Amino acid sequence: MPRTRSRRLDQVYGAIASPTRRAILTALAGGEVNVGRLARRFPVSFNAVSKHVKVLERAGLVSRRVRGREHWLRLRAEPLREAARWLARQRVFWDARLDALEVLLRDDAGGR
């Protein structure tokens, strides 16, 4: 019985549904970065990046440490682990049933 309702899960999947935000997370995996330096790496405005960061923060994927006028961002892996766990659990759950179905219902017609 996989859980399907979780605000945190909504936020995490919503956050990583954006390629820009996935790229931000990847950039952050290299270590702490401040917003300005991060923004310079992307083809959108500083403010746009600032907004994306806030989305990631809300999802718990990024934390912020204010040091003077600079805000240093840091990756938080825990919610990502949760998300991975949910997907993995679902995958196993589905695969079992799907494999059984594939065998039974041989109509296929080139899926997709």
Added chain:
Amino acid sequence: MPRTRSRRLDQVYGAIASPTRRAILTALAGGEVNVGRLARRFPVSFNAVSKHVKVLERAGLVSRRVRGREHWLRLRAEPLREAARWLARQRVFWDARLDALEVLLRDDAGGR
């Protein structure tokens, strides 16, 4: 060097960011269901469910087989596997770096 840009990934994560759609997928794991029967399980209108299904279809997570006036829906696990793979890869990638950072930068202050 994890890939971060992929339309398919965007669609899959976007699709599963909605609890209703996650619930639909879970419902579909039990076997093929037609749209009407599926819709009856949810507290939103038939049309709303029909739309959600279309989103899942666009993401490749659901396929449709029209049989007379009924449309039978079936789970497609492959894109889900992709999504799980991406997350798993990222998780490993990040964990390694984060663990190293955690040891170095001991400021913590109760994460989350």
Added chain:
DNA sequence: CGGATATTCTACCAATCGGTTGAATAATAA
């Protein structure tokens, strides 16, 4: 045929999203 059923399509609405620009705030540097 005519009516009921299953479904999509179209149109609409309010809310959110991703982006912009400009103003406000706060910290550093001169």
Added chain:
DNA sequence: TTATTATTCAACCGATTGGTAGAATATCCG
């Protein structure tokens, strides 16, 4: 103090989203 730098906040814009309701289409049933 004044200027510069780093950042958020506020307002705006057009596109998308999640929902609704109603019309259109196609199938099944009497």
